[in-house]
Amino acid sequence: MIAVLARAALPTSRAIRWTPIAGASALLLVAAMLTAASGRPADLLPAVAAAALASLLVGSLHDPAHDLLAPVPVSAMQRRALRLALMGGAVLLVWTALGLLAQTSPAATAVGSLLALAASGVAVAVWGPARTGVLLGAVVPVLWFAVDQAVPGGGLAADLVGLWRTDPWPVVAVALVVCLMGRHR
Amino acid sequence: MTTTDTVTGALLATTGLTKRYGPLTAVDHVDLSLGRGIVGLLGPNGAGKTTLLRILATVLSPDAGDVRLLGLDPTEPKERLEIRRRIGFLPQSPRLYGGFTPLEMVDYVAILKEHTDKTWRRNEARAALEALGLGDRMHQRIRTLSGGMQQRVALAAALIGTPQLLVLDEPATGLDPEQRIALRSVLAGCADEGTVLLSTHNTAEVSALCQHVLVMDQGRICWSGAPEDLAAAAQGQVWESPHDEPTAVRSWLTGPGNRRHLGTPPEGARVVTSTLDDGYLLVTRLAR
Ligand SMILES: Nc1ncnc2c1ncn2[C@@H]1O[C@H](COP(=O)(O)OP(=O)(O)OP(=O)(O)O)[C@@H](O)[C@H]1O
Ligand SMILES: [Mg+2]
Numbered sequence: 001m002i003a004v005l006a007r008a009a010l011p012t013s014r015a016i017r018w019t020p021i022a023g024a025s026a027l028l029l030v031a032a033m034l035t036a037a038s039g040r041p042a043d044l045l046p047a048v049a050a051a052a053l054a055s056l057l058v059g060s061l062h063d064p065a066h067d068l069l070a071p072v073p074v075s076a077m078q079r080r081a082l083r084l085a086l087m088g089g090a091v092l093l094v095w096t097a098l099g100l101l102a103q104t105s106p107a108a109t110a111v112g113s114l115l116a117l118a119a120s121g122v123a124v125a126v127w128g129p130a131r132t133g134v135l136l137g138a139v140v141p142v143l144w145f146a147v148d149q150a151v152p153g154g155g156l157a158a159d160l161v162g163l164w165r166t167d168p169w170p171v172v173a174v175a176l177v178v179c180l181m182g183r184h185r
Numbered sequence: 186m187t188t189t190d191t192v193t194g195a196l197l198a199t200t201g202l203t204k205r206y207g208p209l210t211a212v213d214h215v216d217l218s219l220g221r222g223i224v225g226l227l228g229p230n231g232a233g234k235t236t237l238l239r240i241l242a243t244v245l246s247p248d249a250g251d252v253r254l255l256g257l258d259p260t261e262p263k264e265r266l267e268i269r270r271r272i273g274f275l276p277q278s279p280r281l282y283g284g285f286t287p288l289e290m291v292d293y294v295a296i297l298k299e300h301t302d303k304t305w306r307r308n309e310a311r312a313a314l315e316a317l318g319l320g321d322r323m324h325q326r327i328r329t330l331s332g333g334m335q336q337r338v339a340l341a342a343a344l345i346g347t348p349q350l351l352v353l354d355e356p357a358t359g360l361d362p363e364q365r366i367a368l369r370s371v372l373a374g375c376a377d378e379g380t381v382l383l384s385t386h387n388t389a390e391v392s393a394l395c396q397h398v399l400v401m402d403q404g405r406i407c408w409s410g411a412p413e414d415l416a417a418a419a420q421g422q423v424w425e426s427p428h429d430e431p432t433a434v435r436s437w438l439t440g441p442g443n444r445r446h447l448g449t450p451p452e453g454a455r456v457v458t459s460t461l462d463d464g465y466l467l468v469t470r471l472a473r
Contacts, residue, residue: 067276
């Protein structure tokens with residue numbers, strides 16, 4: 001199966017739409033450069049970047065030819081994993097570049113928070129309805145980020161919605177288990 | 186040798202197949218047993234054809250009932266994988282990658298069908314595209330092709346690897362008359378290797394192509410047999426006249442000043458030879 005996926009990697013990369021991530025990355029990198037040049041700390045930038053990049057990563061699961069490909073021996077889960085691997089590589093490159101450019105603490109640009117948002121979105125995409133699952137999944141990172149910003153700090157609610165920043169790895173683990181449970185979907 | 190179900194000898198067999206969407210039963214206790222050849226699936230909009238075909242293509246799981254495809258059980262992961270290596274599927278209104286060429290698209294499907302040899306894949310893809318009249322378009326971006334051409338690209342992708350079971354949901358949609366005729370020869374060739382099950386709204390397609398016809402209505406198979414028998418089912422119950430007929434269960438215009446009627450002909454009516462359309466209208470009418 002690995003050999004089949006390796007063979008499918010190049011055409012799959014061509015089937016993915018790269019324009020959204022290219023546009024978003026350019027914006028984020030420019031923002032990082034500008035804040036670095038101004039000498040001010042870019043407090044919010046890593047969080048915004050994590051939400052945007054995670055959303056785009058989940059969005060890469062959108063496959064227009066899904067109906068045609070549905071009964072091929074390479075399962076939908078394997079095809080999704082391939083798309084995530086390809087897009088994930090690009091996302092990690094942008095994330096690393098942002099980390100180098102932005103004047104923030106290393107903790108703010110640790111990859112865990114990005115993965116927590118992305119994995120949660122993927123879990124929703126896997127379990128969501130066939131037609132709209134990916135869209136719903138792509139909304140999750142942005143929504144979670146927005147709710148986290150909106151909820152005032154201090155209470156249990158704030159702790160919970162801040163989990164993607166404060167305890168990203170357990171979130172990743174739970175989301176991965178949820179994804180694996182939906183591998184036949 | 187073709188693998189067949191050891192019990193029934195059928196390449197495709199279902200018993201009590203049922204699929205529900207909430208309160209709606211889209212496929213209702215369908216029993217099928219199909220061997221080699223081309224089988225046409227007729228039925229009104231919403232009859233459950235697509236749902237049934239998606240189950241038979243291993244895309245959708247039924248809520249109840251058994252399916253055996255090529256003698257294998259699609260609920261068993263290993264057997265499902267083996268089935269998927271040997272079936273071709275054309276969904277209704279397929280979407281493709283606009284940035285690919287037809288050759289790349291068909292080759293991509295062949296890769297995902299685990300065909301390893303690149304030369305073999307390219308040759309097969311070329312042959313399928315040429316058979317469907319796309320020989321001069323195979324290097325053009327799909328987004329620049331017409332709807333009917335895109336449909337033929339998807340068909341070529343379904344045909345790749347000479348599947349033993351070919352499940353086609355309205356394959357002739359959007360095809361011009363010349364391409365419909367070309368498609369008939371291609372499908373007739375496929376039927377030598379196994380079973381072709383296709384849904385259509387075109388009874389002429391069924392007459393020309395199918396050895397067997399299934400009529401589906403409200404989730405059930407309400408008629409099954411040879412196309413000529415479906416036409417014969419309405420024999421003696423079709424007549425023509427210039428005006429409306431009170432005894433007709435169905436009447437429709439066939440030309441200026443001429444109406445065709447289905448039902449019990451009145452005394453002295455001009456009874457005409459029934460066609461597949463008449464038979465289809467009669468059995469779907471009786472099923473309600
Ligand atoms: N995903 C779905 N969710 C809910 N209902 C559905 C779904 N898919 C189909 N249906 C319903 O199931 C019934 C059968 O639909 P299906 O698409 O199988 O019909 P069909 O015979 O293929 O019709 P057509 O000739 O228009 O293609 C319809 O009433 C339809 O509304
Ligand atoms: Mg349909």
